[in-house]
Ligand code: FAD
């Protein structure tokens with residue numbers, strides 16, 4: 001790596017790292033991005049499994065920092081497929097000439113803060129080092145793949161693919177007996193595609209998931225023109241909603257609605273499709289009885305879509321709807337009507353072992369040729385704790401977070417001066433349309449760096465009291481309602497041994513954005529400058 005001392009080193013060249021590089025350059029600071037992959041795009045570089053696409057509508061899942069970029073880019077579908085989102089990331093890299101400051105194929109393994117020089121030195125897996133005053137982990141909330149702990153996994157003789165580490169070469173399932181482990185969003189998107197190609201597909205389901213149809217299709221040219229004519233207004237409206245989506249959230253109570261009103265509101269949202277399903281009523285995530293009504297509506301849909309009643313029942317989730325991440329599907333439930341697809345439930349009777357030729361459940365071997373692992377991520381903290389980050393007095397981030405993370409606004413941590421995280425734990429991040437929240441964090445960090453530059457500060461650090469107050473508030477908000485009641489990756493519950501702590505901020509975009517603005521207006525309240 002370069003021996004030059006930079007003003008800022010950014011780890012990660014996904015949408016966060018790319019935009020931050022652009023912003024930091026505009027401040028006249030020198031910057032270098034270090035990226036483990038061979039190109040930009042982050043999520044959309046790694047997750048190339050068949051069927052991968054966004055589940056926030058493309059007209060909203062895009063940058064808004066440059067109105068010209070917004071006007072010139074055209075999406076082909078309502079929900080763009082992964083290759084098109086990757087093309088968009090590449091277009092952005094070219095348009096803003098980003099690649100000349102990005103070092104690819106380099107994974108950072110460690111980072112040390114030198115207190116006397118007030119600088120960070122980063123060490124890559126290949127031993128190379130680089131140094132900077134400021135260091136930003138733009139490493140993503142969903143970028144550290146989670147492998148299941150199943151005996152014999154590495155003994156499997158055929159190809160094994162993790163959805164988040166999908167090969168760049170085409171993968172063919174023709175003539176294959178394929179197993180998919182997992183039924184989260186990645187599985188729900190890939191299963192219909194794999195089923196169409198494979199000889200036989202066996203899906204191993206531990207927890208059934210709620211999914212709402214995408215009703216995907218070519219992007220309506222009239223709608224595109226209409227949005228482009230009023231893009232700024234739409235973006236502004238979206239920022240007034242809890243998840244940063246341009247959707248009208250009803251405040252009505254489902255418990256006070258008649259059965260006809262309930263049915264009509266849910267059906268309207270089902271027909272619209274996508275992530276806004278739960279916007280039908282205001283109390284669905286606050287009250288279990290209210291939640292059950294929405295859950296039963298979706299279960300009735302699943303029963304109507306799946307021919308075999310036993311399979312339909314197994315596919316009907318029994319947990320709280322909306323507590324785990326909602327899924328958006330294209331023909332997922334209908335896939336189980338195919339003769340070449342088998343569902344195997346592994347709840348309460350976990351997969352015992354993977355043998356060289358099979359998945360073993362309850363003493364039975366399911367013989368397969370190809371294994372697809374769709375078991376998700378060590379979300380929100382994994383990419384941060386997988387790097388050995390040492391701050392003031394050798395404070396180790398992974399150790400400090402062993403019982404769960406703490407952070408001031410999901411942006412900075414006490415004892416880790418000059419280190420920022422984009423969409424870190426304690427910020428809305430994965431509870432939102434992520435491109436706008438990434439942009440808000442990047443803008444905030446760039447503003448803070450500009451402030452430090454203007455005043456000649458060499459260190460910025462979150463104060464312990466401010467961090468604690470924010471974290472206590474964040475945990476208190478997270479405990480409200482039903483979101484914390486289910487075992488989900490939002491609470492770290494999907495990773496063996498991970499502390500069960502509420503990770504993304506649940507107070508909504510408007511309150512969070514306001515808080516960040518107030519911090520700045522009050523002279524970066526809660527931050528110490530040196
Ligand atoms: P990432 O895109 O994850 O980029 C982080 C980068 O950091 C990666 O390229 C990684 O290689 C690099 N990195 C990590 N650690 C290191 C290291 N130690 N050294 C060097 N490099 C490192 N969000 C939505 O809002 N809407 C959606 O529809 C949506 N769909 C998604 C679909 C999938 C399949 C997945 C997995 C996530 C989806 N998300 C979605 C969330 C998505 O992650 C964000 O929207 C966004 O792309 C994150 O951008 P990022 O730059 O913050 O992180």
Ligand code: NAP
Nearest residue numbers: 053054055148182183184185186187206207325374375376
């Ligand atoms: P995930 O939601 O965490 O799903 C992982 C699945 O694997 C779950 O069904 C889980 O079951 C199962 N699993 C884990 N370990 C297992 C084991 N040992 N045996 C059997 N099953 C096991 O991961 P993901 O599907 O990759 O999605 C992660 C997140 O990425 C999503 O929630 C979403 O935010 C984002 N994403 C979005 C899209 C999109 O539509 N745009 C697509 C993909 C991903 P349990 O539920 O029982 O733990």
